[in-house]
Amino acid sequence: MSRYFDIDDIIMEDEHSAVFFKVGANGVGLLDPSAETNRVEQGSRVELPFWLANELYLRQAVSVNVPPCFNLKTRREIQADAACVDLRSRCPYFYELGCKVAPLIGDKTIGSFLLYAFMNRFKDILSKAHSAAFAVAPRFLPLLTKEEMQLYEAACSSMTGFKKWRVGGSRFEKASILGKKKRSSE
């Protein structure tokens, strides 16, 4: 219930996956952009957002296909070199979606696959977060998923906090919402 208002959770559930309708549904034009009538036929293949696919699966109205980000091509790439794979372009919520989709498509190997990918990437993230200067960071940041970005930023902020404490600067700061101060022209 605590995830009801969570923005990341809501955006993650918007990820699309292909489903096959096991029943017909009337009066839902626009759900399937290629349908000519105001209904979805039984057996048709539609791209639905995850939240809808999940609920319809629970009511046994659809069967869900594997989302494209977990297909064989991605698996092979991760096995080759996990740290260099651009997961964000495939799916910015790779791990979360994988966890939620696993019971829907009945694939028992997704769990171990996610763990393997995460373990290999995490070593890289951790070492770069603690040591990298800003010049190095932007090269590999676009490859990270949202969850990995949060970890990376947490590590970075704790490093800057530590450095600040050691140097001993001012502890009072202007509220971040005010933004940069505009110097009046003088």
Added chain:
Amino acid sequence: MYGRRASQLLKELSTCEPGQLTSFNTDVFDQVLKECNAHHLELQSLMRKIQEEELDVQTTKNAEHFGAVIHHLSLMRNKRCLMAYMYNRAQIIQSLRWKLGPVLPQEIQEKLNFSEEEYFKNYSAALESYASELELDLTVDMVPPKDPYIKVRVLDDIGDVLLSDQSPNLARHSIHFLKRTDAEQFISQGLMEELLG
């Protein structure tokens, strides 16, 4: 339809910096509300069709039923998106009270909806009544204190101010030795900066 527009609202919230606020997007908000009405009308018409065919509404699982289910789920999704939008903005507004004090600067005031301004005022009033019962100002000492007095340089012209133990003239670029609890408010509003060394 089907929750796509509502996700736009949330994507807007997620792309801006944490702690920053964008203008309240009344257009998209109203569009989502219109979509909810459309879903509701479709839902009702599908239910009527089931009843006209004299099937039991509770147990039939025909095509109309699933159409109605999809409309109902879209309604729930839109509701969730709208509520999350309001909730997350309300959290930011609450934190504004703690950082900036009871009066908001103009550029932030413009970004708020009318009901959000009311929320801010009521939250501010509740906080003040609680603090006055405790006889303690809760919004100071957000960082553990080290010294009772700190040296500050004034960045903006504030003029004469009456503080608890002095009444200095806070002209621009002047340096003062103020009590930390008084200076903290000014620093977080960007009107002063702490001098070290």
